[in-house]
Amino acid sequence: MFITFEGIEGTGKSTQIAKLAERLGQAGRAVTLTREPGGSRIGVELRKILLHMDNQDLCPQAELFLYLADRAQHVAQVVRPALARGEVVLSDRFAWSTVAYQGYGRGLDPELLHRFNETAVDGTWPDLNILLDLDPETGLKRAMHRNQAENKNREEGRFEAEALAFHQRVRQGFLSLAARHSDRFQVVDASRDPEEVFAQVWSTVEPRLSPRSG
Numbered sequence: 266m267f268i269t270f271e272g273i274e275g276t277g278k279s280t281q282i283a284k285l286a287e288r289l290g291q292a293g294r295a296v297t298l299t300r301e302p303g304g305s306r307i308g309v310e311l312r313k314i315l316l317h318m319d320n321q322d323l324c325p326q327a328e329l330f331l332y333l334a335d336r337a338q339h340v341a342q343v344v345r346p347a348l349a350r351g352e353v354v355l356s357d358r359f360a361w362s363t364v365a366y367q368g369y370g371r372g373l374d375p376e377l378l379h380r381f382n383e384t385a386v387d388g389t390w391p392d393l394n395i396l397l398d399l400d401p402e403t404g405l406k407r408a409m410h411r412n413q414a415e416n417k418n419r420e421e422g423r424f425e426a427e428a429l430a431f432h433q434r435v436r437q438g439f440l441s442l443a444a445r446h447s448d449r450f451q452v453v454d455a456s457r458d459p460e461e462v463f464a465q466v467w468s469t470v471e472p473r474l475s476p477r478s479g
């Protein structure tokens with residue numbers, strides 16, 4: 266099973282995915298926890314370019330192709346082999362982030378992006394996308410406090426530095442994608458405290474787990 270977490274900055278994706286990995290481990294499942302960008306060795310290099318605050322001059326098309334390169338490498342080297350081993354794969358962001366950010370956020374054609382994604386994932390689409398939904402003001406505030414605590418403002422702050430209107434477009438983009446592909450999306454209210462959010466996440470995931478073999 267392949268599950269992704271999507272949503273704008275600071276919605277709690279990394280927090281919730283860690284909780285889910287732990288719970289699945291307790292349930293005896295083998296889990297691969299990964300992320301985009303940066304899920305593969307080469308992707309780690311691409312992540313530095315994509316998120317570094319100093320790269321404000323990265324043009325939208327170059328940004329797009331770097332994300333797609335990261336994804337193609339991630340799927341081929343990490344996601345598909347883990348699924349083949351029978352593991353549950355959890356990815357912190359995946360293909361829908363491209364449609365939301367580069368499409369709804371940057372203004373590139375979402376249909377075209379969907380076709381590029383098809384090339385990048387090469388048939389490996391997630392079974393479930395959990396969209397953590399939150400207003401951008403709250404999300405950015407959470408992310409800012411976290412960055413200050415972890416001292417990583419410049420390393421990974423490029424998107425957080427975007428205007429509020431950008432994040433609002435991305436949020437609305439995610440919500441329309443979730444409505445259009447409702448069989449593959451679950452929208453979760455991310456404004457509650459982390460335990461309440463996780464209760465919703467688990468109630469979505471648990472019934473979809475296949476019975477354990479052996």
Ligand SMILES: Nc1ncnc2c1ncn2[C@@H]1O[C@H](COP(=O)(O)OP(=O)(O)OP(=O)(O)O)[C@@H](O)[C@H]1O
Nearest residue numbers: 273274275276277278279280407408411457458459
């Ligand atoms: N439900 C919550 N309520 C309040 N604070 C939260 C909640 N979930 C996470 N946080 C805190 O908000 C900050 C951002 O959370 P987290 O890093 O999990 O978000 P993220 O979606 O992974 O962000 P990014 O998109 O920047 O990777 C962290 O400091 C985290 O501890």
Ligand SMILES: [Mg+2]
Nearest residue numbers: 278279280357
């Ligand atoms: Mg995160």
